[in-house]
Amino acid sequence: MYNRCQQIQAENERSVMRVNGIKKLLRRRTYDVELLKRRLDKHGDNWRSVPMVAPQPKGKPEQKRRGPKPKNKQIITDGTHEQQQTATRKPRKQREKKQQTEVNAASAIPQQNLQIV
Secondary structure, three states: OHHHHHHHHHHHHHHHHHHHHHHHHHHHHHHHHHHHHHHHHHOOOOHHHOOOOOOOOOOOHHHHOOOOOOOOEEEEEOOOOEEEEEOOOOOOOOOOOOOHHHHHHHHOOOOOOOOOO
């Protein structure tokens, strides 16, 4: 029981240290942003009038999707109405197992034909 309490206490201390570290990072970031704003204003940069544009995330969004891949659908138009049809796949080719006799015949040493007269 005492050991379990010590484990929980150590885990709590690690969590508190992580939270304090994150708070420190946030304070540092806020300070850097304020410093940058003051420097830009000091130099007369017109940064406040420029529209803010959020940066696009890097990478392809398809990579972040989870679950099964959606099936491709083809739209068939008959002139009067449209139908959706799922794309059909070619069946996978199965490897054919060689017959044991074919393997033996191919690997066998050719025998000489002897003719008895």
